[in-house]
Amino acid sequence: MHELSIAISLVEAAQEEARNHASTAVYAVHLRLGALAGVVKDALLFSYDLATQGTPLEGSRLIVEEVPVIVLCPVCRERRPIRSPQLFCCAVCGAPAGDVLQGRELEVTALEIAP
Amino acid sequence: MSTQPRLVEVRRNVLKQNDVIAAQLRRRFSEAGVFVISLVSSPGSGKTAFLENTLSRLSPAYRVAALVGDLATENDAARLRRSGAPVAQITTGTVCHLDATMVQRAMDGWNLQDLDLLFIENVGNLVCPSSYDLGENLRAVLLSVTEGEDKPLKYPTIFNSSDVAVITKMDLAGAAGFDSHAALANIQAVRPGMPALLVSSKTNAGMDDWAELLLSRAGARNPGSQLQRR
Numbered sequence: 387m388h389e390l391s392i393a394i395s396l397v398e399a400a401q402e403e404a405r406n407h408a409s410t411a412v413y414a415v416h417l418r419l420g421a422l423a424g425v426v427k428d429a430l431l432f433s434y435d436l437a438t439q440g441t442p443l444e445g446s447r448l449i450v451e452e453v454p455v456i457v458l459c460p461v462c463r464e465r466r467p468i469r470s471p472q473l474f475c476c477a478v479c480g481a482p483a484g485d486v487l488q489g490r491e492l493e494v495t496a497l498e499i500a501p
Numbered sequence: 502m503s504t505q506p507r508l509v510e511v512r513r514n515v516l517k518q519n520d521v522i523a524a525q526l527r528r529r530f531s532e533a534g535v536f537v538i539s540l541v542s543s544p545g546s547g548k549t550a551f552l553e554n555t556l557s558r559l560s561p562a563y564r565v566a567a568l569v570g571d572l573a574t575e576n577d578a579a580r581l582r583r584s585g586a587p588v589a590q591i592t593t594g595t596v597c598h599l600d601a602t603m604v605q606r607a608m609d610g611w612n613l614q615d616l617d618l619l620f621i622e623n624v625g626n627l628v629c630p631s632s633y634d635l636g637e638n639l640r641a642v643l644l645s646v647t648e649g650e651d652k653p654l655k656y657p658t659i660f661n662s663s664d665v666a667v668i669t670k671m672d673l674a675g676a677a678g679f680d681s682h683a684a685l686a687n688i689q690a691v692r693p694g695m696p697a698l699l700v701s702s703k704t705n706a707g708m709d710d711w712a713e714l715l716l717s718r719a720g721a722r723n724p725g726s727q728l729q730r731r
Binding site for chain 1: 661
């Protein structure tokens with residue numbers, strides 16, 4: 387389980403961004419988490435509480451937006467979801483999936499900070 | 502004065518720091534003309550034997566070296582040094598994966614100009630290493646015949662983030678009742694188009710194909726490089 391390492395990086399990233407906005411108090415962190423990011427949401431939420439202890443983020447909420455996989459289907463030539471991670475093909479036509487356009491995200495998108 | 506929290510938009514990759522270091526490493530490797538291959542697999546799938554065979558096969562015609570990650574012990578590095586190649590062990594303590602900083606630290610004092618190919622053997626783990634870019638040019642995922650044909654379906658993320666799959670211990674395929682067609686189909690299901698090789702480090706089956714794949718990828722990556730048989 388590497389979610390604790392990820393949570394520690396997340397806390398450092400959020401602290402730095404908060405400082406960039408001249409704020410030290412962070413109430414919530416919004417995160418986009420792709421299905422292919424290799425990070426388990428529940429394990430991350432659990433680790434977040436540990437990682438924030440003793441930091442300005444202690445007591446803050448982690449709000450996770452789960453992002454499904456979207457690929458460029460080489461046959462439909464459209465953005466398409468996949469059947470499943472176990473069957474990495476276009477959900478519409480069944481062609482083997484092309485480039486992954488979305489689903490590897492592990493990014494902070496917003497912070498709720500002191501006014 | 503409002504007491505409502507302020508919502509500020511930021512756009513920041515959580516592993517930005519790792520990615521920045523990985524990008525620096527990749528640039529250093531490329532400038533020195535080194536092609537870097539990382540190996541990931543579950544514990545016990547034969548990464549070290551596979552790497553030992555690979556190093557002996559390529560050296561001394563090509564200048565090769567290895568970094569090897571484990572939670573503890575220097576055993577793997579000692580084994581790999583028998584090939585004559587420079588080897589550094591990275592012990593991670595309790596950390597279940599390598600990250601770019603560990604690779605950077607392990608490279609301290611190495612003259613990359615002296616190398617053609619560098620192998621990075623990750624900690625045995627099919628989950629955590631998938632999130633961390635190490636600055637490699639090629640990620641190979643290994644699967645041994647005793648692990649079952651459906652391993653790719655159980656760990657799709659790591660297979661999906663890899664560039665080539667290697668099925669190891671093919672000398673045991675008969676005894677393990679391993680269905681290689683099913684395994685290859687499962688690899689294609691999770692990562693369509695990924696090349697897959699069937700090898701045995703013991704009998705050398707498939708190892709020439711692996712070396713050929715590496716050398717052709719390395720040559721394509723560094724067309725101006727001096728990658729040629731010495």
